[in-house]
Amino acid sequence: MFEFCADPSSLDGVRWFSCYLTNGVHMLFYQSFLTVFTLLAIAAPLSLAFGFAAATASRARFLPARILGKGYTSMVRGVPDIVFFLFFVLVLDQGIEFIRHSITCPDWDQPIRQGANFLVCDAARTPQGNAPQWVHEGYNFGLAIFTYAIVFGAFCGNVLYGAMGAVPKPQIETAAAYGMSQRQVFWRVVVPQMWVYALPGLSNIWMILIKATPLLFLLGIEDIVYWAREIGGSRNSRFAYPHPDWRFWYFLGLLVFYLGFTRVSEIVLARVTRRLTRGQATAGGEAMRKAAT
């Protein structure tokens, strides 16, 4: 990074640290924070969409849809989600390979499960064995994101289902009295109004999603936990920047990062709550109305 970093062994104190913290592996470490943000940026809207679909399905008149929606949202209850994380990644991986296998190699006569092996034909390997490294990493990351979306989608579904039920009945009856169809009532009255009821639950889920991001490490993604362990471990003099075991300090850094992130989220969510409460028929909205006059 800096010119004086050419010979690390001659450095000391502040200069050593400024070189050490900007060397190649540290840049990768900093980039892995982007991985976390990417995960949040994709998984959050995706799980909201899953949750919305689940909540809508749970309210449907059509019985199978209702069973599907309720089954999905209650799936996560009572079982630690880490089990789901580990389970879904494998299931998705094998599921994709199995589907591709059935399509590409219809005349394959051997069983797919042979004892402890899961064997599909070469053409169905996902990603292909000769694919470049980034495809493998991207595929794993995609699976991880999808898993997060499934698990957190169930949480969101729970919250949104409750929120839809919390929209005051008279509002819905009024809309019906104006001659709106079921669909119109749903899209014009229920959905715009439910957010204020859903927000406490959703912000809770957001906090939990933030705190679930280090679990990426368990799914084999090179995230911040991976790099903190990697770089923090002791380095002997073979390396340019030898140092003792500093993993504790790296994890302390991650802890501070998460605390800060949580705090910022809290502040932002408080603002969003204020914005959404405006003009609502809730105690909060009433208080704001009184304050304004």
Place this chain on the structure above:
Amino acid sequence: MTCAEAFQAYALRSLGIGERALPQGDITLCEQFVLIGSGMIWNVYFGVLALCFGFFFSVFLAISKASPRRLVRKPAEWFIFLFRGSPLFIQFFMAYELFVMLPRLGVEFEIFGLAIEAETRWLARAWLGALIVLFLNTSAYAAEIFYGALQAVPKGDTEAADAYGLTGWKKFRRITFPTTMRLAWPAYTNEAIFMFHATALVYFSSFPAFQQRGDALYYATYFADRTFNPFIPYPIVAIYFVMLTLVIITIFNLINNRLNRHLPQDTRRRLRIRPNLIR
């Protein structure tokens, strides 16, 4: 291997009793059930002990947080923020590194001329180290629940206590504390369920499974890796956890009934269980 044999060999495997080698080759369903069930011993151990110790500490924290004195309130607030604001996973990692680092730095306590070196070595083991982390974590979460309930104690209750001439400790013990518990109990039940779910993380964080003595998820992952078939071990873990959750709900329901025994049957606060969140 028959089921009875599997039970003999692996029922207490997680404590180091029984067959030394884990099942290999053709793994039967019985072996998976027994071994994963044996791992549940650790989950129950961590959950029960952390909750028992954590209960008292969290009440103490909640009272500190409600204190009007800054010097008492601030540390409690910070403690709660620290443990609620950061992922449990990172807390495990940090604690492990710290516990491994402590003896190396030569931190030796001397109490009555007795050097406690052995204790710091135990800290790096899951049975003590992870228990401490879980204890602190659940204390912070429960403290927030109890703090909320403490704030929600009806004004009439405390005023009635004043009118009866109850003050200080007596007022707290007879009036404030029971009402707090009554208000907090449904939320605390959820916290207890989370706590048991969080124990599944222990062997996935840095704490190594000494001689392959792990918890339920540790063994489930072992089987999933061996058989490359996630459809059997993980649902088994799920079944065990659902059963555990039902037991917790039953026990907490009994306590809830006892807390509300002075109320008529139909006005009692029902437990609403929403155990769906991770920490």
